[in-house]
Amino acid sequence: METLFFSIVAAIAILMSILVIRCKNPINSALSLIMTFFCLATLYVMLEAPFMAAIQVIVYAGAIMVLIVFVIMLLNIRTESGRRTQHALFLGAATGLFLLFQTWYFLSRSSLTGAKGAIDSAAIAKVGHTELIGQSLFTEFLLPFEITSILLLAAIVGAVVLAKKKV
Amino acid sequence: MEIMGLPLIYYGAMILKVLLAFVFVLLTVAYATYAERKIIGHMQVRVGPNRVGPMGLLQPIADGIKLFFKEEIIPSEASKFAFLLAPLVALIPAFISFAVIPFGDVIEIAGYKIPLQIAAFADNAGTVFDLNIGVLYILAMASLGVYGIVLAGWSSNSKYSLLGGLRSSAQMISYELAAGLAIVCVFMVSQSLSLHAIVADQAGLFGWYLFRNPFTFLAGIIFFICSLAEINRTPFDLPEAETELVSGFCTEYSSMKYAMFFMAEYANMVTVCAVTTTLFLGGWQGPLPSVLNFIAKVYFLMFVCMWIRATYPRYRYDQLMKLGWKVFLPSTLFLIVGNAIWITLFK
Amino acid sequence: MLGAYLPIIVLLVVAACFGLGSVVVSSLVGQKKLSPVKLQPYECGCEPVGSAQERFSIKFYLIAMLFILFDIECVFLYPWAVLFKRLGVFGLIEMGVFVVILFVGYIYVWKKGALEWE
Numbered sequence: 001m002e003t004l005f006f007s008i009v010a011a012i013a014i015l016m017s018i019l020v021i022r023c024k025n026p027i028n029s030a031l032s033l034i035m036t037f038f039c040l041a042t043l044y045v046m047l048e049a050p051f052m053a054a055i056q057v058i059v060y061a062g063a064i065m066v067l068i069v070f071v072i073m074l075l076n077i078r079t080e081s082g083r084r085t086q087h088a089l090f091l092g093a094a095t096g097l098f099l100l101f102q103t104w105y106f107l108s109r110s111s112l113t114g115a116k117g118a119i120d121s122a123a124i125a126k127v128g129h130t131e132l133i134g135q136s137l138f139t140e141f142l143l144p145f146e147i148t149s150i151l152l153l154a155a156i157v158g159a160v161v162l163a164k165k166k167v
Numbered sequence: 168m169e170i171m172g173l174p175l176i177y178y179g180a181m182i183l184k185v186l187l188a189f190v191f192v193l194l195t196v197a198y199a200t201y202a203e204r205k206i207i208g209h210m211q212v213r214v215g216p217n218r219v220g221p222m223g224l225l226q227p228i229a230d231g232i233k234l235f236f237k238e239e240i241i242p243s244e245a246s247k248f249a250f251l252l253a254p255l256v257a258l259i260p261a262f263i264s265f266a267v268i269p270f271g272d273v274i275e276i277a278g279y280k281i282p283l284q285i286a287a288f289a290d291n292a293g294t295v296f297d298l299n300i301g302v303l304y305i306l307a308m309a310s311l312g313v314y315g316i317v318l319a320g321w322s323s324n325s326k327y328s329l330l331g332g333l334r335s336s337a338q339m340i341s342y343e344l345a346a347g348l349a350i351v352c353v354f355m356v357s358q359s360l361s362l363h364a365i366v367a368d369q370a371g372l373f374g375w376y377l378f379r380n381p382f383t384f385l386a387g388i389i390f391f392i393c394s395l396a397e398i399n400r401t402p403f404d405l406p407e408a409e410t411e412l413v414s415g416f417c418t419e420y421s422s423m424k425y426a427m428f429f430m431a432e433y434a435n436m437v438t439v440c441a442v443t444t445t446l447f448l449g450g451w452q453g454p455l456p457s458v459l460n461f462i463a464k465v466y467f468l469m470f471v472c473m474w475i476r477a478t479y480p481r482y483r484y485d486q487l488m489k490l491g492w493k494v495f496l497p498s499t500l501f502l503i504v505g506n507a508i509w510i511t512l513f514k
Numbered sequence: 515m516l517g518a519y520l521p522i523i524v525l526l527v528v529a530a531c532f533g534l535g536s537v538v539v540s541s542l543v544g545q546k547k548l549s550p551v552k553l554q555p556y557e558c559g560c561e562p563v564g565s566a567q568e569r570f571s572i573k574f575y576l577i578a579m580l581f582i583l584f585d586i587e588c589v590f591l592y593p594w595a596v597l598f599k600r601l602g603v604f605g606l607i608e609m610g611v612f613v614v615i616l617f618v619g620y621i622y623v624w625k626k627g628a629l630e631w632e
Binding site: 045051055063066070131133135137138142145148150152153155156157159160164 | 519573578579580581585586592593596597601608611612615618619620623626628
């Protein structure tokens with residue numbers, strides 16, 4: 001049952017990501033990308049990582065894609081210019097094959113749904129996924145967490161400098 | 168008999184709950200439009216709709232039928248796909264965010280415990296399992312509402328639509344931020360993201376998170392105001408500023424597609440009031456049977472929304488952005504700090 | 515545990531069917547008397563001038579950019595807030611440092627006038 005559901009969601013995800021690159025209208029591409037993020041969020045839920053699923057939707061689908069949609073509108077690109085070189089095709093195929101191999105490698109060592117490893121389903125159900133992430137984030141990974149704030153600060157400054165050049 | 172480790176009655180209850188909640192939201196949406204016209208009418212010493220049926224009670228049905236038979240216009244310059252998709256994108260998140268809100272206590276049917284919350288089930292001991300990221304699910308759905316508006320504005324290929332859509336999307340994301348920060352104060356008290364746990368923690372009037380401490384009180388008020396701005400209600404209904412933007416992002420829409428935006432707005436209002444009730448006003452806790460408590464609180468908040476609409480004039484756009492970014496954003500940050508200190512001191 | 519997510523899909527299907535159904539049915543039963551002028555975008559009764567899908571102010575872009583950054587800050591606050599009582603004073607200091615650094619960024623944005631809407 002769960003494997004069947006996984007296959008459906010995965011198929012939709014693949015279809016949508018093909019649409020991202022095949023759509024002539026960039027807005028439709030962006031919409032397909034949002035749908036892809038949704039499918040990813042569903043897969044996260046099936047892997048018993050609901051916090052990741054929520055973040056996937058809140059940050060990627062709800063914030064970053066808004067910016068991308070704005071940028072598409074800002075630049076007013078109507079349709080793609082259809083310029084495609086043989087060279088890029090080869091590079092794309094090579095990267096695609098590499099990623100496919102990587103996916104196969106990791107999937108063969110893991111399961112499609114459910115939680116595995118040191119933290120299993122019982123632990124997630126008992127403590128909660130958000131709490132588990134928080135516990136490791138605020139103890140084990142304290143330094144990366146604080147560095148994130150510096151990164152965000154740099155991004156804030158960058159955004160303002162880019163958009164407010166004359167000030 | 169069991170499917171996927173759950174008894175069959177769970178699935179029956181699930182479908183029943185989904186349909187009940189859906190019909191409840193739909194009816195509330197329909198009669199909220201009537202109530203709004205009636206209430207604002209009386210506040211302005213008019214009578215409001217009173218021709219269709221007794222006291223105009225059939226007005227929403229008449230409106231619905233009228234919109235149903237209206238001519239469907241798709242502007243020749245529009246980007247068709249996005250134009251058709253936009254109303255659905257606006258409507259669906261508004262409805263499905265209701266899935267995690269607990270609208271009543273756990274009830275018992277034929278020996279099985281059924282929690283009155285769509286996305287939840289209970290074992291025989293009465294322990295409720297719901298989404299342990301419940302509040303984040305609502306935030307995620309709220310963050311999607313912006314697409315309906317931005318798509319509608321852009322795809323119509325009309326200047327008023329584009330300006331209305333842009334303005335209202337910028338407004339929505341600005342206030343989403345402050346609302347998201349105000350909720351942090353709730354998590355600090357509840358220590359959980361599950362809405363069932365949050366409601367269970369609010370027994371008694373002084374158990375309501377609104378009255379827990381001064382910081383959660385302010386957070387509750389800021390959350391409600393920001394939510395009003397996020398769903399484009401007065402005094403933040405800039406996208407519908409008729410004098411400057413005609414009808415904003417839905418200028419080019421007609422027939423049922425226009426009705427969808429309208430329904431989405433009211434469904435969002437129901438959701439926002441339900442979320443505020445759940446997070447700050449104790450959810451279904453109270454003296455009446457649990458569902459009635461919940462409905463009474465939600466309807467009271469909806470009345471407040473309409474009252475605000477009848478009372479306040481509209482903000483100017485620069486004032487609106489200033490309020491969101493320069494007042495609510497820093498003040499919610501200070502509330503979080505204050506709340507942290509308060510809880511640490513008075514444990 | 516996944517059982518709790520199933521109703522969301524059911525509700526999604528119900529809402530989508532309702533939305534799609536009512537649009538399709540209304541477009542079937544509605545009257546159709548279209549004319550080229552009726553299909554023009556509305557522009558106060560004048561002939562529409564140019565396309566509306568034009569470039570627009572960079573202010574919106576900046577708002578979206580700042581929104582992402584502060585939204586990510588928000589996301590970091592959620593797991594912290596849930597664990598707040600368990601992390602104790604140590605957690606308070608951690609988050610204090612995080613928020614202060616970002617608050618510096620916020621003050622920078624304010625001082626640069628990026629929050630002004632002129």
